[in-house]
Amino acid sequence: MGHAAVPTVRPGAPAASEAERRRTRRRVRLRRRGLILLLLSPWLIGFAAFYVYPMLASLYYSFTRFDGISPPQWAGTFNYRFMFTKDPLFWKSMYNTAWMIVLGVPLRIMFAIATAIILTRPRWGIRVHRTFFYLPAMVPPVAATLGFVYMFNPTGPINQLLGLLHLPQPLWFYDPAWSKPALLMLGLWGIGDAMIIFLAGLLNVPLQLYEAADIEGANALEKFRYVTLPMISPVIFFSVVIGVISGFQYFTQGYVASSVASGANEASTQALGAPQNSLLFYPIWLFEQGFRAFHMGYASAMAWVLFLIVMACTIVLIRTSNRWVYYQGGFR
Amino acid sequence: MRRVLALACLFAILGIGCTGGGSTQISSIPSVSGSGEPVTLKVWSAFTGRQLAQFDHALAMFHKAYPWITVNSSGAIGDQKIIAAINSGTPPDAVLSFVPDNVGKFCTSGAFASLNSIIEQDGLDMNQFVPATRSYTQFDGNQCTLPLMADARGLYYNEDMFRAAGITGPPQTFSELTADAKKLTQFNPDGSIKVAGFVPWWGYYEDNLAEFAHQWNAQWFDANGNSAAASDPQWAAMFTWQKDLIDFYGEQNLAKFVAEGQAHEWASSNDFEIGRTAMAYDGEWRVAFIEAEHPELNFGTAPAPVGEGASDMLGSSLIGGNVVGIPRGSAHPAEAWLLIKYLATNTDVLVYLTNALKNLPTTTAALNSPDVQLEPQFKTFFDIFSNPKSTFSPILASGSGYQDPMTSFGASWQAGKVPDLQQGLQQVAQQTDDMLSLG
Numbered sequence: 001m002g003h004a005a006v007p008t009v010r011p012g013a014p015a016a017s018e019a020e021r022r023r024t025r026r027r028v029r030l031r032r033r034g035l036i037l038l039l040l041s042p043w044l045i046g047f048a049a050f051y052v053y054p055m056l057a058s059l060y061y062s063f064t065r066f067d068g069i070s071p072p073q074w075a076g077t078f079n080y081r082f083m084f085t086k087d088p089l090f091w092k093s094m095y096n097t098a099w100m101i102v103l104g105v106p107l108r109i110m111f112a113i114a115t116a117i118i119l120t121r122p123r124w125g126i127r128v129h130r131t132f133f134y135l136p137a138m139v140p141p142v143a144a145t146l147g148f149v150y151m152f153n154p155t156g157p158i159n160q161l162l163g164l165l166h167l168p169q170p171l172w173f174y175d176p177a178w179s180k181p182a183l184l185m186l187g188l189w190g191i192g193d194a195m196i197i198f199l200a201g202l203l204n205v206p207l208q209l210y211e212a213a214d215i216e217g218a219n220a221l222e223k224f225r226y227v228t229l230p231m232i233s234p235v236i237f238f239s240v241v242i243g244v245i246s247g248f249q250y251f252t253q254g255y256v257a258s259s260v261a262s263g264a265n266e267a268s269t270q271a272l273g274a275p276q277n278s279l280l281f282y283p284i285w286l287f288e289q290g291f292r293a294f295h296m297g298y299a300s301a302m303a304w305v306l307f308l309i310v311m312a313c314t315i316v317l318i319r320t321s322n323r324w325v326y327y328q329g330g331f332r
Numbered sequence: 333m334r335r336v337l338a339l340a341c342l343f344a345i346l347g348i349g350c351t352g353g354g355s356t357q358i359s360s361i362p363s364v365s366g367s368g369e370p371v372t373l374k375v376w377s378a379f380t381g382r383q384l385a386q387f388d389h390a391l392a393m394f395h396k397a398y399p400w401i402t403v404n405s406s407g408a409i410g411d412q413k414i415i416a417a418i419n420s421g422t423p424p425d426a427v428l429s430f431v432p433d434n435v436g437k438f439c440t441s442g443a444f445a446s447l448n449s450i451i452e453q454d455g456l457d458m459n460q461f462v463p464a465t466r467s468y469t470q471f472d473g474n475q476c477t478l479p480l481m482a483d484a485r486g487l488y489y490n491e492d493m494f495r496a497a498g499i500t501g502p503p504q505t506f507s508e509l510t511a512d513a514k515k516l517t518q519f520n521p522d523g524s525i526k527v528a529g530f531v532p533w534w535g536y537y538e539d540n541l542a543e544f545a546h547q548w549n550a551q552w553f554d555a556n557g558n559s560a561a562a563s564d565p566q567w568a569a570m571f572t573w574q575k576d577l578i579d580f581y582g583e584q585n586l587a588k589f590v591a592e593g594q595a596h597e598w599a600s601s602n603d604f605e606i607g608r609t610a611m612a613y614d615g616e617w618r619v620a621f622i623e624a625e626h627p628e629l630n631f632g633t634a635p636a637p638v639g640e641g642a643s644d645m646l647g648s649s650l651i652g653g654n655v656v657g658i659p660r661g662s663a664h665p666a667e668a669w670l671l672i673k674y675l676a677t678n679t680d681v682l683v684y685l686t687n688a689l690k691n692l693p694t695t696t697a698a699l700n701s702p703d704v705q706l707e708p709q710f711k712t713f714f715d716i717f718s719n720p721k722s723t724f725s726p727i728l729a730s731g732s733g734y735q736d737p738m739t740s741f742g743a744s745w746q747a748g749k750v751p752d753l754q755q756g757l758q759q760v761a762q763q764t765d766d767m768l769s770l771g
Contacts, residue, residue, distance in 0.1 A: 067730070067771065068419070079770075087766070089736070149595070153591075154588060155592050175587070175591075261591075261594065274743070288736075293767075295770045
């Protein structure tokens with residue numbers, strides 16, 4: 001057997017080649033991952049700098065006495081214990097916030113669905129109608145709130161109208177019993193954003209389902225109950241989740257309304273939550289503690305409790321959604 | 333275990349990294365070298381609109397006196413932004429704050445440079461300032477700000493209504509105020525209030541609970557530094573007086589009256605200016621508002637009444653004011669010192685600002701200057717400001733948050749939602765002490 005002409009395959013050579021291929025594959029994989037990271041880096045840096053770091057920092061602060069200026073001092077769970085046992089306004093602000101969510105979110109959704117249904121009907125000027133109903137959502141919250149405080153002033157247009165109709169004329173933003181309902185009406189006035197989503201959902205319901213329901217002899221209410229609602233249930237679910245989350249963050253309207261109605265300047269504590277703490281929402285009390293009372297550690301603890309509550313609510317909503325949300329495509 | 337260690341490390345890193353630069357402090361302000369090299373100072377203030385233009389005029393006067401120092405002024409900036417700038421290491425060179433409540437925090441945290449050594453070095457006579465300004469420009473001996481214009485409150489009364497009701501002069505005690513208010517009040521046929529003699533409602537215009545507490549000499553804290561809400565009987569006396577007068581009007585009746593006029597404080601439809609109220613508790617600035625908006629109004633001013641057992645407080649009031657300081661990290665602290673010293677002590681500047689802003693000058697020289705051109709009713713506030721009993725609310729290192737429980741209680745009390753006054757005040761005391769434990 002001649003051995004010079006035929007290249008000898010040494011034992012182990014295939015293994016070396018395999019190792020080289022693995023190395024190459026790894027290099028390619030690493031390069032690809034590097035490229036992905038490079039392309040993602042603007043978002044990653046922003047996420048790390050503006051979300052991860054502040055969150056972790058606030059978690060740390062929540063276990064400290066920290067005034068926002070001097071170095072924080074470790075305080076263990078003091079802030080959390082204080083919150084639950086020694087701060088009555090924590091519970092008051094939590095109650096006010098829960099009130100707005102429990103009443104505000106369902107009402108907003110019902111109002112938005114009703115408006116969207118009405119807007120599927122017009123035969124003429126449909127774009128004008130939709131624009132008209134969407135417009136309030138474009139008004140900045142501060143301006144909208146100022147406008148409402150004026151409209152609902154005890155001597156303002158709303159009460160004048162009520163007077164003409166011989167109806168009671170509440171003091172609205174000046175009466176703790178009516179201040180939150182007045183803000184609720186402000187929320188209902190600005191449902192354009194939710195309305196436009198429901199309108200898209202309603203227009204997406206296949207017509208043949210209504211035709212089938214007609215053949216089955218369903219009336220309008222039954223068609224709404226058994227066709228429309230299930231078909232737009234994913235949109236309702238989305239609105240509930242977003243509504244609950246933004247409800248826990250309710251700040252601007254309450255802050256502006258209480259400041260204006262109390263007639264106090266911004267630096268005054270008497271404006272906070274007026275009248276009688278009825279508009280003291282959780283984020284407003286958090287703001288007061290963190291930025292005006294210099295209790296940044298306590299405010300951080302409040303922020304984390306808020307985060308955990310929002311997270312728990314969202315999880316509960318998602319977990320229970322499979323009982324009432326219908327996905328046409330079958331994916332859940 | 334490894335996870336616990338990692339978490340501990342993370343917290344340690346955060347602890348180091350998140351201190352907001354709190355460990356560095358300016359111990360002293362260097363003197364100006366006198367080289368005359370051009371310097372541009374960045375100055376922040378809370379002034380806006382017309383007042384900012386007037387403040388800028390004062391800064392231009394400084395530039396004229398120190399031509400090599402140019403001042404770049406920005407307005408509408410509150411304390412939160414100042415703190416954020418200090419923490420980020422990019423503060424302006426000097427700041428003017430409207431919120432003296434924060435001076436305790438600014439001084440103790442080192443956010444504002446201590447001025448003690450430069451004051452001593454420059455031989456600045458601190459006695460030139462009106463004594464009341466001491467109560468809100470320093471904390472615990474650390475002078476970290478200087479005063480620049482102030483406010484005082486007093487009683488405004490409608491002289492025509494007084495004459496018609498047969499009242500010869502302004503009340504000096506709250507009992508007299510109540511008696512006069514009842515004589516001056518007019519009701520509509522339906523029982524609603526047409527003219528209120530005096531509105532005793534916390535939150536109505538300048539009817540701030542802390543202001544009235546001063547007139548009753550009600551103390552916020554006892555000798556041990558604990559809340560005196562329950563232990564100082566003046567608090568209960570004040571709330572009892574208030575409730576008596578509210579009951580005269582009827583709580584719902586008065587709440588409606590307040591709600592109808594509440595939004596008009598800064599408008600020409602201000603309740604006192606249009607004759608909806610016969611007496612009002614207000615600041616010195618109202619004189620200028622009346623002259624501009626209702627020159628026909630025949631009114632007088634007097635020190636606010638005092639409560640029973642607080643006669644020595646007559647002639648004084650709770651005062652407020654602006655403060656100027658040098659934030660930690662100022663790029664030109666020496667020139668900034670020249671600026672704040674000039675603004676706070678130059679009589680021409682203070683007289684100009686007094687005539688322009690219609691507020692009170694903070695040095696005795698400016699207060700007595702013949703160049704101050706203001707209405708006779710304004711003179712009352714000069715006297716109130718100069719009164720040795722005039723002061724600011726207690727300043728704490730934790731700001732003014734200690735007032736929150738009392739403010740909250742006051743709102744419930746006047747609405748008739750507190751069944752037991754003393755028990756309520758005990759709860760306020762407990763909540764205040766608890767709040768102080770937050771630091």
